[in-house]
Amino acid sequence: MWKRRSVLATGAALSIGTGLASGGAGAAEVDVDExxxxxxxxxxxEDWPSHRGDPGHARYVADGHEFDEGALEAAWSVEGAGGxxxxxxxxxVYASTDDGVVALDAADGTVVWANADVDASDPSVAGETVFVTGDEIVALDRSDGSVRWKSDFDPEAGIIWQTVAYGGVYAVVDGTLYALEADDGSVRWKKESxxxxxxxxxxxAATAAANGAIYSVTSEGPIALEPETGVELWRTRGFPASWTSAIYATSxxxxxxASGSREVGLHDAQTGESVDIGYGQIAFGxxxxxxGGDYGYSGSSINGDEYSWSLDVMYTYGQAVISGETVLVYFTRDGGPPDPEWRDYDEELVALNKYDGSVKWALSRDEAPVGSIRAISGETIYVEHDGDLVALREETDTDDQPDESDENDTDGGNDEGDDQQDGEDNSNTGEDECPCPDDDPADDNGGSGSDDSGTGSDDSGSGKDDDGSSGDNGESVDDDDGDIVNGTAGNGDAGNETDAGNETDAGNETDAENDTDADNVPGFTTGAGLLGGTLGLEWLRRKAGTDESTDVNEPSE
Known part of the structure; x- marks a missing residue:
């Protein structure tokens, strides 16, 4: 291990080894000893200001909402925005589609703005700017989506993704690590090697930010750098890495x-010393x-052995998010024996206790439009479902919703189905008309303490990682109608889950003309595409009061 921690550096040009740190950061002193x-x-x-959570990209929300017993429903969905x-x-919500970059109102999914001229993904938000990565790094004005500046790399190998932190934008381009000024895109410093x-x-590898440092990976192993100057804080040898798309950092x-492996090397964020080995599609706090690997999904302490558990989900994968004390993960099948009876949680969104792995609840595609988790913010889980971006929220109290049959009611509101506006109890009809879900949805999904095996059966195996390798991008899969569709992915994107759910399943769509509730759905319009000036929300699912209408959320048989 090498350390360089005894330098007082300014924004002036510095030569570090064979790398170059060039100025533009001003004259503020940085004590790298600290x-x-x-x-x-x-x-x-914010809970999720960047494309994989915070600038550390570890898919971790420290004080995340504890979602209630799987009682989730779709608040809104936007076609083609979940890839x-x-x-x-x-x-x-900032997202990319095949038609450009969009900003969506988190409350109802309506379009705030759309820029059809920018082909990029992996958004990061800082100040009044949203940054996205495509062939170049592009900075967009958050108020209207107009371009503020664009990098001029013309990369041969592409840009994996950008990290925005400490007033800079950091990215690896053709083997060189660049730090750009977030305000104007000028080069703050760069390191070629x-x-x-x-x-x-x-x-x-790409970059991650935490602890006042910028982290990346060289062909030798991980490295930590000071953000303003590029001064090396530590570097160490680790797993061989000729190419790797993902790096994650917390405090x-x-x-x-690691290249060609499902193993993930974990190093102490302050010293660089090796502390543990994780497994594919990792998330940590x-x-x-x-x-998880081919033979199970597991959780372990980062330091020590206080926590250790495993879940028997062979050949079933998903990249989790740790939200508060819960692990949320959408599992999908990838390889292994065909349709074994013992396969649990295939195509289900599962909530696990992060300390012991016990199942809190599970929600299948038959119950709700679940899919790979794209973000968790506040009381909303954003998922990809058949290529669309879906906002899942806990069910609202439908007793407070007006009854459509009351629109012409002139008898003083004494119908049995009327809302109880005056506090009187008019429910003595002997019938329970509450449209509430089952008290324990996990009962139907095998959720029990028996999953807490504690056997440590976390052998990584050699199966395909559907989140952590470029081999998943563009994979062809069969949709429900037997057609071949292509998965969508970003630029070498480790976090782009292609969990057999990134296909746009035309068979699941219901024409707006046939949806008798379309006129009553906020933000629902017919005709024009997402970026054509009108918003094509496919559906706004509300479980109460929709029993007799066409349910466009149900997957085709």
Whole structure:
């Protein structure tokens, strides 16, 4: 391990090894002896301001909402917006579609703005700007989506994704790590490699930000750099990495996907020392990392052995989000024996206790339009379902909703189905008309304490990682109608789950002309596409009062 922590640096040009740190950051002093420092938050103060959570990309919401017993329903859905990661900030969702970049109102999914001229994904929000990555890094004005600036890399190998933190935009382009000024895109500093002339190591991974540091991976292993100057804080040897798309960081640990392996090396975020080995599609917070291989899904302590559990879901995968004390993951089948009777949780959104792995609840595609998790913000889970972006929220109290039959009611509101406006109890009819869900949806999905095996059966195996490798991008799968459709993915995107659900299933759509409730659905319009000036919300699912209408959420048989 190498450390360089005894330098007082300014924004002036610095030569570090064979890398170059060039100025533009101003004259503020940075004491690298104090870094990494877990008290230096990269911000902003949002649950999911970047494409994989916060700028650390570890898919971790520290104080995340504890969702109630799987009682989720679709609040809204936007066609074609679920194929890539999203960011959520100030009650606005930023997403990409085949037609460009859009900003959506988080309350109802209506379009705030759309830019059809930008082909990019992986949004990150900071200040008044949203940053996206395509062939170049593009900075968009958050108020109207107009382009503020665009990088000029002309990369041969593409840009994996950008990280926005500490006033800068960080990305690896053709083996070189760049730090750009967030305000105007000018180069703050760049590093072409680290090491010596006889032992140079280029950068092979994207970037992550935490603890007042920028983390990346070279062909030698992980590295931590000071954001303003590029001064090296530590670097160490780790898993061989000729190419890897993903790196994750929290105040506790840094992890990255090893090339050609389902293993994830975990290193201490402050020192770089190796602390543990995780498994494919990892997510982790301050205490626990979770992930899965061919032979199970497991959780373990990052340091020590206080927590250790496994879930028997062979050949079933999904990249989780740790929200508060719960692990939320959408499991899908990938390989293994065909349709075994013992397969649990295939195509189900499952909530696990992060400390022991016990199942809190499970929700299948037959019950709701669930899919791979794109974001968790506030009391909403955003998922990909058949290529669409769906906002899932806990069921509302439908007793407060007006009864359509009361529109012409002139008898003083004494019908049996009337809302109880005056506090009187008129429910003595002997019938329970509450449209509430089952008290325990997990009962139908095999959720029980028996999943807490604690056997540690987390052998990684050699199966395909549907989230952590570029091999998943563009994979063809059969949709429900037997057609071949192509999965969608971003630029070398480790977080783009292609869990057999990224196909747009035309068979699941119901023509708006046939939807008798279409006129009553907020934001629902027919005709024009998402970026044509009108919003094509496919449906706004409300379980109460829709029993007799066509349910466009149900998957085709």
């Amino acid at each position: 870094l990494p420092d877990p008290d230096r938050d990269p911000g902003p103060d 890539d990661p999203v960011a959520v900030a100030d009650e606005t 680290v090491g010596s002339d006889d032992d140079e190591h280029e950068f092979v 506790t640990a840094v992890g990255y996907d 301050e205490e626990i990392h979770v992930g």
